[in-house]
Amino acid sequence: MKLLQRLTLALLTLGAAATCQAGTGLMELPGLPGDGPVTVFYPSSGADAPVQRGPFQLQLAWQAPPVQGNGRLVVITHGSGGNPWVHTDLARAMVAAGFVVALPEHAGDNSRDPSTPGPESWKRRPAEVSRAIDAVARDTRLAPLLALDKVGVFGGSAGGHTALTLAGGAWSPTRFRQHCEAHIADDFSSCVGFITRLHxxxxxxxxxWLALAVIRHRFNDDTAYTHEDPRIQAAVASVPFAADFDMATLAHPRIALGLVTAGLDVNQVPQFHSSAVLAACQDRCTHVAHLPGASHGAMLSPMPPLHLLNDVQTALLGDPPGFDRKVLPEVDARIADFFAQHLQPLPAPQR
Known part of the structure; x- marks a missing residue:
């Protein structure tokens, strides 16, 4: 019965996505007052053409007319210091499956302004996701093509932290401090970010000593931070920062929750983060994909050119020897399938 349901969903998704779609549209919406822009990928009748964004030359249909897809929106929440372009391959796969994909720019934690990463950003991010949905809902080109009662969220790293919060997880800055006090040597990069490494x-x-002095000074707030948006009904957390969550709050996720994990992640060491979440939710969440030979940056696709990364970023985000990025389209397809199962894409309109 489950197989039949999945095949039906896949057929509905493919039918909706095929309606007049020629390319992957790209537009930028203004965020709500006080927010940065929201980048949107969508099914379009326009043809893809070269688009330059930062160091990336991408094949997209800039500001081309949107067409009906499967009626569902997925928000991608980027990692610390991130931007939309390193998620283009996943966004294209989602659009090919019929989804509209929106990426908010997280304040103080993006490639243009990386000034306040970590817990200060984590407090803001879930509401920024909700306001990104609102921004899409206000757009007269996209809103008529979407039903926003069932929205999905994908996030990696700090974005994975956001996805876990939206799935019902509760975290606190005090738990972040306690984790770092207990595991500063074993999970150093999780505590200090891309500043330096242990050698x-x-x-x-x-x-x-310096890291703990700063952490103890800044993170003494034991407030349990949560955020619920009833429109969000499915989430995928990829290599998430998770050590500051009360794992009991993730034992029974509020919504459908999937995990993507990397066996050689040295930035968020799995035993403290992704593996701890999987142990908490067990069969109440879905292990969407495991990449045993991958590190933290596996789901950045396209990957930033290595000459633009410093030595610390390369060590934490770069691919380990032997990792083959040819597996990523299959992972993207599994993620799209997860959202198709749990967001119940709408059938293509009758013609």
């Missing part, structure tokens, strides 16, 4: 030399002790 097994005499400076390591000083780095750990």
């Amino acid at each position: 097994g030399n005499l400076l390591d002790g000083l780095k750990k």
Whole structure:
């Protein structure tokens, strides 16, 4: 019976996506007052053409007319210091399946302004996702093509933290501090970000002491932060930061929850983050994909050119030797399938 339901959903999705679609549209919407722009990928009647965004030359239909897809919206919440373009391949796969995909720019934690990453950003991000949905709902070109009673969210790293919050997880800055106090050596990059790494030399002790001094000074708030948006009905968290969650709140996710994990993640060490979430939710969440030979940056696709990354970023985000990015289209397809199952795409309109 489940197989029949999945095949039916897939046929509905493909039927909707095929309606007059020629390319992957791209537009930028103004965010609500105080917010940055919302980048939107969507099914379009326009033809793809080269579009330059930062170091990336992408094949997209800039500001081309939108057409009916499957009637569902998925919001992608980027990682720390991120931008829409490193999620273009996933967005294109989602559009090919009929979805409209929106990416808000998270304040103080994006490639243009990376000034306040970590818990300060994590407090803001879920509401920024909700306001991105509102921004799409206000657009007269997109709103008539969507039913926003069932919206999906995909997020990686800090975006994965946001996805877990939207799935019903409760976290606190105090839990972040306690994790770092207990595991500063074993999960150093989770606590300090892309500032520096431990190298097994005499400076390591000083780095750990300084990091803990800053963390203890800044993160003493034991408020349990949550955010619920009834429109959001499915979420996928990819290599999420998760050590600051009360895992009991993720044991029974509020919505359909999927996880994408990487076996060689050195930025968010799995035992403290993704594996801990999977242990908490067990069969009440879905292990959408596991990439045993991948590290933290696997789902950045296209990957930023390595010459633009510093040594720390390359070590934490770069692909380990032997990892083959040819597996990523299959992972993208699994993510699209997860949302198709749980968001019940609408049938194509009768012609």
